Amino acid sequence: MKKNKYCYEYPRPSVVVDCVVFGLDDDLLKVLLIRRDRDPFAGRWALPGGFVDMDEPLESAALRELKEETGVGDLFLEQLYTFGDPHRDPRGRVISVAYYALVKLSDHKPVAADDARDAEWVDVKQATKLAFDHDTVLKTALDRLRAKVRYQPIGFELLPAKFTLTQLQSLYETILGQPIDKRNFRRKILAMSLLTELPETQQQVAHRAARLYRFDRQRYRQLVKAGFNFEV
Amino acid sequence: MKKNKYCYEYPRPSVVVDCVVFGLDDDLLKVLLIRRDRDPFAGRWALPGGFVDMDEPLESAALRELKEETGVGDLFLEQLYTFGDPHRDPRGRVISVAYYALVKLSDHKPVAADDARDAEWVDVKQATKLAFDHDTVLKTALDRLRAKVRYQPIGFELLPAKFTLTQLQSLYETILGQPIDKRNFRRKILAMSLLTELPETQQQVAHRAARLYRFDRQRYRQLVKAGFNFEV
DNA sequence: CGATCATAGTGTAGAAAATACACTAAGTCG
DNA sequence: CGACTTAGTGTATTTTCTACACTATGATCG
Numbered sequence: 001m002k003k004n005k006y007c008y009e010y011p012r013p014s015v016v017v018d019c020v021v022f023g024l025d026d027d028l029l030k031v032l033l034i035r036r037d038r039d040p041f042a043g044r045w046a047l048p049g050g051f052v053d054m055d056e057p058l059e060s061a062a063l064r065e066l067k068e069e070t071g072v073g074d075l076f077l078e079q080l081y082t083f084g085d086p087h088r089d090p091r092g093r094v095i096s097v098a099y100y101a102l103v104k105l106s107d108h109k110p111v112a113a114d115d116a117r118d119a120e121w122v123d124v125k126q127a128t129k130l131a132f133d134h135d136t137v138l139k140t141a142l143d144r145l146r147a148k149v150r151y152q153p154i155g156f157e158l159l160p161a162k163f164t165l166t167q168l169q170s171l172y173e174t175i176l177g178q179p180i181d182k183r184n185f186r187r188k189i190l191a192m193s194l195l196t197e198l199p200e201t202q203q204q205v206a207h208r209a210a211r212l213y214r215f216d217r218q219r220y221r222q223l224v225k226a227g228f229n230f231e232v
Numbered sequence: 233m234k235k236n237k238y239c240y241e242y243p244r245p246s247v248v249v250d251c252v253v254f255g256l257d258d259d260l261l262k263v264l265l266i267r268r269d270r271d272p273f274a275g276r277w278a279l280p281g282g283f284v285d286m287d288e289p290l291e292s293a294a295l296r297e298l299k300e301e302t303g304v305g306d307l308f309l310e311q312l313y314t315f316g317d318p319h320r321d322p323r324g325r326v327i328s329v330a331y332y333a334l335v336k337l338s339d340h341k342p343v344a345a346d347d348a349r350d351a352e353w354v355d356v357k358q359a360t361k362l363a364f365d366h367d368t369v370l371k372t373a374l375d376r377l378r379a380k381v382r383y384q385p386i387g388f389e390l391l392p393a394k395f396t397l398t399q400l401q402s403l404y405e406t407i408l409g410q411p412i413d414k415r416n417f418r419r420k421i422l423a424m425s426l427l428t429e430l431p432e433t434q435q436q437v438a439h440r441a442a443r444l445y446r447f448d449r450q451r452y453r454q455l456v457k458a459g460f461n462f463e464v
Numbered sequence: 465c466g467a468t469c470a471t472a473g474t475g476t477a478g479a480a481a482a483t484a485c486a487c488t489a490a491g492t493c494g
Numbered sequence: 495c496g497a498c499t500t501a502g503t504g505t506a507t508t509t510t511c512t513a514c515a516c517t518a519t520g521a522t523c524g
Binding site: 206210211 | 499
């Protein structure tokens, strides 16, 4: 006896949040997908997401869904776009507020076979034929990530806390899909003075060990306030 | 006998679209506001907007609202952000998908005192203490406009079809809030080859008449496809 | 009808930023 | 200890950005 308790004078759409979660697995950019076990689109991959509670801000809803799927708390999260085509969900009018997130896949390693949900990290190039309009959502997120990474240092969110300059460069090359000159890249990145050189080097590599750096978030905030910009 | 016909198993928020409509009035950047005649926020200025119909795409809802308020059809319209704080409307949960638009105020001159609605073009600098969270929405739109105008030639949407380079420069100065060097500006703008020089000049000015130009939208589309970028 | 006024329109030189490019250094492994 | 692998470094050239001031043209007014 819990059906149809909530009645309104005019019809209302459902509102969901969907999350495009990016992670970097070696040199592959991956996205977190969920295998749907019921119709519509049973058996197809979909973006994690769910309904927004009535007393819950949109961003909190996105965070909640993410924690349920990935267990990850500390991450970069930003609103992407709102998709509202009347027929994007065959069950009825569902408006989706999409977010995209960047997680340090390397730190929180609980990758596949989570929480009883069939969640998996999939190479973005393989992630096609998704449920609903999620192909479009993913493409929008990728475009945004590519555009944003050029003028804001968000790439660090995908790397472990300590990383080498080569890792960082390779990340940019992966996201932007084009090779970058090593010397020019290093000069430019270091000129931003957002990186702190650590007294440590890489361990257990079969060649000269590279210096480790960390991203100096505090300094970044200062520079943003001072009106700096950060093109790569 | 039309109350509460629409019943659901779980509660649902209302969804509205709100529009931030910018127009250029001489050297002032203005925004279209509506004086609210009922509570909440009776007597305060608000952004034009309204409920999304169940079978209507979000952008169509925004366009519909805009036509109702301004009579303007031909305009630049883009989704801005979705505002979903649970308490942004004291009457209940209302999620607002905000759009921003640029209109050629100079062409469609039916400015104030429209359609029985108390709509008015207000200098953006004067537009404060708006209803709901519309101060935030307006600020977000302004930030977006300022950022976007630097790398996409959307400024033209605010000017009449035929305009002088001085008008264009003054528009950029108004939006960006800083003076620009005349010679450098002209060189850069003309180098993009997005402007077609017209065989006409300005009329009825008490000094040397300036050459008129028009924006070549077709050429713009070609260049976008070719991966050009357009920083100013 | 000539002087005055207001804005249109134009070029260059110096500084800064972007690009292209190849070798030596250091650590591991067999 | 030689071979292998990646780390780390500098310079010259080209391109882009910036700063800057005078002449041209048309309208108006006395």
